[in-house]
Amino acid sequence: MKKVYLLLMSLFISMSVLGCSKNETIDENKDKIKVYTTVFPVYDFAKNIGKDKIDLNYIIPPGTEPHDYEITPKVLKDIQDADLLIKNGLGLDSFADKIESESNLKVVVATKGIEPLSYNDKEIHNHSHEEDGDNHNHGEYDPHVWLDVDLAIKECENIKNALIEVDSKNKTYYENNYNEYVHNLEKIKDKYDSELSTIKNNKIIVSHDAYGYLCKKYNIEQISVTGITPNQEPSLSKVSEISNFAKTNKIGYILFDGLVNPKVAQTIANEANIKTETLYSIDGVTKQDFDNDEDYISLMNKNLDTLKLILK
Numbered sequence: 001m002k003k004v005y006l007l008l009m010s011l012f013i014s015m016s017v018l019g020c021s022k023n024e025t026i027d028e029n030k031d032k033i034k035v036y037t038t039v040f041p042v043y044d045f046a047k048n049i050g051k052d053k054i055d056l057n058y059i060i061p062p063g064t065e066p067h068d069y070e071i072t073p074k075v076l077k078d079i080q081d082a083d084l085l086i087k088n089g090l091g092l093d094s095f096a097d098k099i100e101s102e103s104n105l106k107v108v109v110a111t112k113g114i115e116p117l118s119y120n121d122k123e124i125h126n127h128s129h130e131e132d133g134d135n136h137n138h139g140e141y142d143p144h145v146w147l148d149v150d151l152a153i154k155e156c157e158n159i160k161n162a163l164i165e166v167d168s169k170n171k172t173y174y175e176n177n178y179n180e181y182v183h184n185l186e187k188i189k190d191k192y193d194s195e196l197s198t199i200k201n202n203k204i205i206v207s208h209d210a211y212g213y214l215c216k217k218y219n220i221e222q223i224s225v226t227g228i229t230p231n232q233e234p235s236l237s238k239v240s241e242i243s244n245f246a247k248t249n250k251i252g253y254i255l256f257d258g259l260v261n262p263k264v265a266q267t268i269a270n271e272a273n274i275k276t277e278t279l280y281s282i283d284g285v286t287k288q289d290f291d292n293d294e295d296y297i298s299l300m301n302k303n304l305d306t307l308k309l310i311l312k
Contacts, residue, residue, distance in 0.1 A: 033053070035086065036059055045181075071098060108161075111151075116143075146296065152296070204311070225254075258278055277306050278306065
């Protein structure tokens with residue numbers, strides 16, 4: 001009888017501990033605002049500004065190309081009780097339009113107030129080789145504004161203001177985090193300004209048309225293999241055209257994005273006898289990079305190393 005009593009007491013204590021643990025987890029998130037983000041840069045910006053005052057959720061699974069993502073009914077249901085949705089805008093995360101139409105949560109567009117580059121704008125410093133010529137399939141504007149650090153800072157400001165609007169009691173906390181993070185972004189900007197001020201070449205061959213803001217900032221011309229569509233395969237004539245361009249202009253590298261199949265880039269590299277390197281558009285990250293805690297700043301540093309290598 002004594003053994004039975006001790007067993008029952010043991011079970012009761014175990015259940016009490018589990019109950020406390022569960023309640024502690026609930027209490028941990030009780031005072032946090034629930035935030036959903038679409039593409040990786042706005043996720044990372046929100047993470048650095050909101051820190052432990054927000055329950056942060058990243059909608060697009062790591063390793064998924066944002067242009068191809070389609071939102072699922074489960075995500076739509078999960079997001080209903082959120083406090084804030086942060087999206088990039090400019091057509092990159094148009095799947096979020098469905099969220100807006102089916103919920104009452106506050107939505108902030110991180111690119112608000114930023115003058116976008118049109119894919120047809122000559123200032124984008126682009127020589128596009130897209131075969132279908134239909135830029136409007138993926139939006140009229142280049143959405144990758146964060147590749148210009150000044151514009152990344154503007155996105156951070158919009159995110160900070162939205163967090164304060166939803167959670168005004170923590171205004172000072174968000175402002176302090178924002179100021180600290182912007183200080184780190186300004187260090188990256190200074191490195192880019194310094195290192196790219198002395199480049200000898202100004203042409204890069206890229207897998208797709210994602211680097212307009214970066215190129216405009218530093219007077220670089222991007223020659224795009226497949227235009228806007230990341231995984232479109234060019235014809236043999238286009239491969240030959242790009243290869244000849246590389247040889248004529250003595251370009252030693254072709255750059256492909258971290259989420260883009262490198263097969264096309266490698267084909268052109270073999271044809272032109274040049275090398276391949278990665279230049280991250282950062283709209284998404286691989287699962288490996290996500291698990292390794294790569295972030296906007298680390299990937300921008302990697303991009304700078306690549307640009308220094310190929311433009312020297």
